[in-house]
Amino acid sequence: MxxxxxxxxxxxASVRARLSGEIEELKKQGKxxxxxxxxxxxxxxxxxxxxxxxxxxxxxxxxxxxxALPADTTQQELVELIHKLNADDRxxxxxxxxxxxxxxxxxxxxxxxxxxxxxxGFHPANVAKLVLEDESGFVPCTxxxxxxxxxxxxxxxxxxxxxxxxxxxxxxxxxxxxxxxxNANATVTIAHSRTQNLPELCRSADIIVAAVGRPEMxxxxxxxxxxxxxxxxxxxxxxxxxxxGYRIVGDVNFEAVKEKxxxxxxxxxxxGPMTIxxxxxxxVKACRQQLV
Ligand code: NAD
Numbered sequence: 001m002x003x004x005x006x007x008x009x010x011x012x013a014s015v016r017a018r019l020s021g022e023i024e025e026l027k028k029q030g031k032x033x034x035x036x037x038x039x040x041x042x043x044x045x046x047x048x049x050x051x052x053x054x055x056x057x058x059x060x061x062x063x064x065x066x067x068a069l070p071a072d073t074t075q076q077e078l079v080e081l082i083h084k085l086n087a088d089d090r091x092x093x094x095x096x097x098x099x100x101x102x103x104x105x106x107x108x109x110x111x112x113x114x115x116x117x118x119x120x121g122f123h124p125a126n127v128a129k130l131v132l133e134d135e136s137g138f139v140p141c142t143x144x145x146x147x148x149x150x151x152x153x154x155x156x157x158x159x160x161x162x163x164x165x166x167x168x169x170x171x172x173x174x175x176x177x178x179x180x181x182x183n184a185n186a187t188v189t190i191a192h193s194r195t196q197n198l199p200e201l202c203r204s205a206d207i208i209v210a211a212v213g214r215p216e217m218x219x220x221x222x223x224x225x226x227x228x229x230x231x232x233x234x235x236x237x238x239x240x241x242x243x244x245g246y247r248i249v250g251d252v253n254f255e256a257v258k259e260k261x262x263x264x265x266x267x268x269x270x271x272g273p274m275t276i277x278x279x280x281x282x283x284v285k286a287c288r289q290q291l292v
Contacts, residue, residue: 001225003258004153006265008145011152012273015281016060022284023061026291033287034063035093035119035279036085040078040100041071050097056276062283063090071101078104079112086114092290093119093283098170116290119282122169130177136289138282143175145274146209146230147184153263155207155228158185163202165218165251166211167192171232175209198222210251220256228263232271 026033035057039050050066057064067081078096085094094117100106110118115125121138129137150157162179166172167190179186186207191198202208202222210218211232223229233251250267258264265271 001260001262003261004263006149006153006230006263006270008149008265008270008273011149012145012277014152015148015274015277016056019060019277019280019284022288026284026287027061029291031287031291032061032063032090033092033283034065034088034090035095035283036065036067036088036091037095037097038067038069038078038081038085039097040069040073040104043099046097046099052276053095053279056280057283060280062280065091073104075104075108078109082109082112086112086117091117092287093117093279095120095279117286119279119286121174121282127169127174130174133181133183138286139178140170140174141275141278141282142171142211142232142271143178144278144281146175146232146271147178148274148278149230149265149271150207150228155263157207160186160206161189161204162186162207162209163189163191163205164209164211165191165195165198165202166209166213166232168211171211172209175211175232179207179209212251214251215249216251216253218252218257220253220260223257223260225260226262227260229257229261229265230271231265231267233267234272 037050037053039046054064054066085091094113096109110122113123115123118126118138121140126137130139164172164176176188176190180188199222203224207228209230215235215237229252231250231252235249236246237249239247248268
């Protein structure tokens with residue numbers, strides 16, 4: 001079977017084009033959506049993510065603030081900054097880049113973000129809204145991006161069996177919630193590190209979402225003929241032939257799996273590009289909601 005390659009770059013670009021129009025409308029009303037990105041410490045991957053978020057804001061004409069705090073910033077100092085940003089009218093979305101240094105209690109920090117500005121969708125008030133299917137809430141960007149990809153390619157979810165591998169609060173659980181919601185109507189199984197007979201379980205799936213963090217774990221043996229496979233994984237593996245000495249692979253063994261499925265996301269270029277576009281979408285939504 002020759003699968004359709006799901007082009008995340010293209011879908012992300014069309015989301016941004018749609019957002020540009022909305023941003024123009026907001027600007028006409030005297031409001032520019034604003035995002036504050038807070039980074040604590042010097043984790044190289046986090047620095048790259050933060051830079052791309054700020055760049056995306058600039059490209060779309062959003063206002064942004066980047067707060068790069070030293071690694072020894074205290075919990076109290078970070079919380080004080082969050083409170084300041086909660087009160088800043090120019091800022092509609094606040095994001096604290098994960099993971100913070102180990103002395104920071106990330107969950108406690110998130111509790112201090114005004115839920116109306118929680119564009120990552122991690123605050124318990126937004127988690128509850130997702131479960132309640134209250135669309136005024138914010139949904140974590142990566143699973144939201146996966147749903148957007150399914151929609152863009154007209155992939156039916158109603159009545160389909162979706163297996164989500166991974167139960168994190170960032171990807172797995174919100175992904176499962178989105179798929180089971182009444183506007184998607186999938187039958188959902190969440191698999192995790194203690195799940196038994198995972199390949200067999202996955203073979204009963206019409207849709208597999210892999211969000212594990214294990215390079216190329218999902219092999220052809222996991223996939224039934226014609227299934228849709230979304231690969232959320234971003235893993236570095238050593239590769240001496242590359243200038244950097246590594247390459248990025250997903251949680252799915254792309255070459256083996258692509259022979260069996262109907263649609264598949266490549267890594268890179270599949271789910272990855274959607275995440276930042278969804279962050280932009282959440283920031284625009286936050287601005288619109290804070291207008292009223
Ligand atoms: P996590 O470590 O928080 O969660 C991993 C999940 O996988 C856990 O729930 C665990 O139970 C499950 N798991 C671990 N080993 C397993 C096994 N052998 N069988 C079945 N399940 C197993 O990770 P996360 O934050 O959800 O991220 C998952 C992957 O997605 C990572 O590769 C991460 O880099 C990537 N990611 C990508 C984006 C993006 O923008 N594309 C965003 C977030 C995360």
